[in-house]
Amino acid sequence: MNKSPFGLNEWLLYLQDRKFPVGSDSIAKLKKQIKTPDETLDRMQKNIASEPMLAFAILNQANTMVEYKRNDIKSPIHAASMIGMAGISKVFDALDSYIANGKNPAHRAFSREVQISYEAAAIARRWAIEKKISHVEDVFWITFFRDAVRWLLWYHAHDEMEQLTQRVRRGESNVTAENESLGCRIDELTVALFKYWKVPTVIIESFLTDQVPTAEELQSIARLTHTPDQLPGFAEDKRITILMNSPLILAYCATRVSQEANIVGWGSKNLPFFYRVIAAIIHIRLGDAIQVTHFATTEAARDVRHSAKHSLAAQLLSPALFTHTTGAASAAKKAKVTPLAQLQTKLKGITDHKQRTTLAMKALLAIFKGHSEQVLILRHTTSDNKLSPLLQFGYDVKTLKEIKWNSPSGVIAKLVSKRVAVHFDENKFASMTKDLPDGIDALLNGKQHLFLASSPINEQETYIYWLAGKGQLDRNQFDTFKRVIKLAD
Numbered sequence: 161m162n163k164s165p166f167g168l169n170e171w172l173l174y175l176q177d178r179k180f181p182v183g184s185d186s187i188a189k190l191k192k193q194i195k196t197p198d199e200t201l202d203r204m205q206k207n208i209a210s211e212p213m214l215a216f217a218i219l220n221q222a223n224t225m226v227e228y229k230r231n232d233i234k235s236p237i238h239a240a241s242m243i244g245m246a247g248i249s250k251v252f253d254a255l256d257s258y259i260a261n262g263k264n265p266a267h268r269a270f271s272r273e274v275q276i277s278y279e280a281a282a283i284a285r286r287w288a289i290e291k292k293i294s295h296v297e298d299v300f301w302i303t304f305f306r307d308a309v310r311w312l313l314w315y316h317a318h319d320e321m322e323q324l325t326q327r328v329r330r331g332e333s334n335v336t337a338e339n340e341s342l343g344c345r346i347d348e349l350t351v352a353l354f355k356y357w358k359v360p361t362v363i364i365e366s367f368l369t370d371q372v373p374t375a376e377e378l379q380s381i382a383r384l385t386h387t388p389d390q391l392p393g394f395a396e397d398k399r400i401t402i403l404m405n406s407p408l409i410l411a412y413c414a415t416r417v418s419q420e421a422n423i424v425g426w427g428s429k430n431l432p433f434f435y436r437v438i439a440a441i442i443h444i445r446l447g448d449a450i451q452v453t454h455f456a457t458t459e460a461a462r463d464v465r466h467s468a469k470h471s472l473a474a475q476l477l478s479p480a481l482f483t484h485t486t487g488a489a490s491a492a493k494k495a496k497v498t499p500l501a502q503l504q505t506k507l508k509g510i511t512d513h514k515q516r517t518t519l520a521m522k523a524l525l526a527i528f529k530g531h532s533e534q535v536l537i538l539r540h541t542t543s544d545n546k547l548s549p550l551l552q553f554g555y556d557v558k559t560l561k562e563i564k565w566n567s568p569s570g571v572i573a574k575l576v577s578k579r580v581a582v583h584f585d586e587n588k589f590a591s592m593t594k595d596l597p598d599g600i601d602a603l604l605n606g607k608q609h610l611f612l613a614s615s616p617i618n619e620q621e622t623y624i625y626w627l628a629g630k631g632q633l634d635r636n637q638f639d640t641f642k643r644v645i646k647l648a649d
Contacts, residue, residue, distance in 0.1 A: 164320055167343035168352065174316075175349075176356050179256035180213035181270065181315055187257045190214070194245050208236055212274050216308050217251040218243070219301075224358045234298040234360055269314035269321070272469040277307045279460040279472050280418035284410045286456035291442045293407055302363050303411040309350040313342075328423055331643050366408040373403050373412075382433055383619075384440040388447055388511075392440040404441050413437055417453065418472065426476050427504060429647050499526040500640075503647055513617050514550070520648035521551055524627055527640060531633060534603075536626035538565070540576045543620055547572060547597070550623065555603060563599040570595035571612070576622045581613035581645070583638045609633040611641045615649055 165174040190208075208215050215236035222239030225247055233239050240248060261267050281304035288299040314321050320341055327337035338345050347367050354364045365371040373381060377400055384392040395401045403409055413434055420428045439449035454476055461471035497505075503523040510516055521535050534554035540547045547565040571592065574580060584592050586607055593601045604610065609629040616622050625645055629637075 164317065165343075168349060171342060171344060171349050172352050172356075175309070175312060176353055178312060178316055180217050180254055180312070181258050182211050182214045182217075182255045184257040184259050186211045186214060187252070187255060190248070191252070194249050208240055212277075212304075212311070213308075214251070214255065216305055217254045218248060219305070220254075220357045220359055221247055221251050223360055234301050234362060236301070265322075266315050266318040269318055270311055273307065273311045273314050275469055275471075276418050276422050277304050277311070277415075278463065279422075279457060280304070280307070280414045282460035282463075283417060283453055283456040284414035286452055286459060287410045287414065287438060287442060288407060290444065290452050291410070295407070298362075299407045299410055302360075302366060302407070303414050305359070305363055306350075306366055306411060306415055308359075309353050310346060313346070325423055331639075362408070366411045371403075371406065371408050373400070373409060377403065378433075378437055381440045382436040385436040385446055385449075388445065391445060392443060395440075409441060413441075421472055421475070422469075426472075427508070429504065429507075429649075499523045500643065500647070502526075503644065507647060513621075513623070516648045517615075517623055518551060520625075520644050521553065523644050524625075524641065525553060527644065528627065528629075528637070531631075531637065532627055532629045534628040536560075536603075536628075538624040538626065540572070540622045540624065541620060542576075542622075547624075554628075559602050563597055563602065565597050567598040569597045572597065572624070575612060575614040575624050579614055579616055581611070581638070581642050583633070583635075584610040584612070585632070604628070607631065611638060613642060613645050615645050 165171045208218060219233065219236045219239045222233050222243045225243050226233065233242065243250075258267075260271065281300045284303040285296055285300040288296045293299070310321075324337050324341035327341065328334060332340075335345065342349075351364055351367050380397065380400055381395065381404060384395060386393065395404060417431060417434050420430050420434075424430070435446060435449050435453065438453065439446045442449065442452075444452070454473075457472040457476060461473035500523065503519060506519050507516055510519070517537055521537060524535050525533070535552065536549060536555060537551040538547055539550040545566070547569075549560050549565070552560065571582075575582075586609065592610075593604065609632050611625070611627040611629075611633065613625045614622050615625065625641075627641060
């Protein structure tokens, strides 16, 4: 294609009739098996299961032919047994025979993404076993096929997906990276394509907000895991309780964990959040949830995968050996560790909020050296609606004490009501200062820029980060400021 598709409709038109890549040897073998009179489905199962897009095509074919049974068909082996040889023979028109080439980046990426999905499916299956739910294998297949569109995007649009991945590695959210690179969310494209291909309804439902938690609901679930040493509490909200007992939340979370660990690494700041969610869902201690998840990756590693990507278990064993930073390149990178990377390393294992915030403040001073020498951390408590300085650098203590921190303030009220970040330039100072606590203008000169951001610690406490520039601060610096705070959360 000369011009890459952009936006949901263009990607939908581009991908909906694309054939599914399947190894030429597997297609030839399947055709031979179908023509052999004494061949049985049992003997074909290994060939079907070894080719993900072949299995996916058979699953879709079964749900096209036996639509009234759609919710019952989740496994490709079950699908093959339902449609028989005649039904299987109809999938060949949807397949693209190819010979895997290790030098072709699209082929390598396709194989890698299939392996990532397999690892996610193994994690979801292990969680399901621990939760003692029925139909464990259904959870495996639902999770495995959730990312079939992602596999195809890497196969047919490698460059766009590579650009998207680099954005995520630089700290952008998945939502932002996908919208900037593709013009739509992969999830919404997946739902549209899955409906077109007649994918089992239950797999489609694993993307819908009425079947899986919203971001706010995930936060509520995570909060049930209060401390590492205690069992999580129980949800009082009926909808959240129902969601926690659905196998779809296991598929959703396993996909997120597997992708995060593969793209960002096991040191990702987002993984502890999902461990807390899973601890609450399975109702086990946080440490046990982490252990179960890691054990699942070793189960996945036992299966032979045709990918050059090191397994998640190997990456967990030794990130220095099994990630991009190997050999001399690793040594060179270690010599130039950024303050952000240093902060991420120092935060590992530290759970005390004040300690984490202190490290974040030091990182801000290092990152903004030459641009800012004044950082202030304020603490707001909901129970008594009190605001007071917690940590500071670069300010006169006497001046801080003279400020009436608890006088009415529209800016502070907004910051403590929800997580928000604000960039005040010199043009906004005039209107801003009258909405701040009385006396706070003593800290400002009116010509500088100011960053403010809130970080809810729990239901009772919120920390407010304040960074004053010597002069102007730009948007990239504001994004860096927010990243530091997110790391410390």
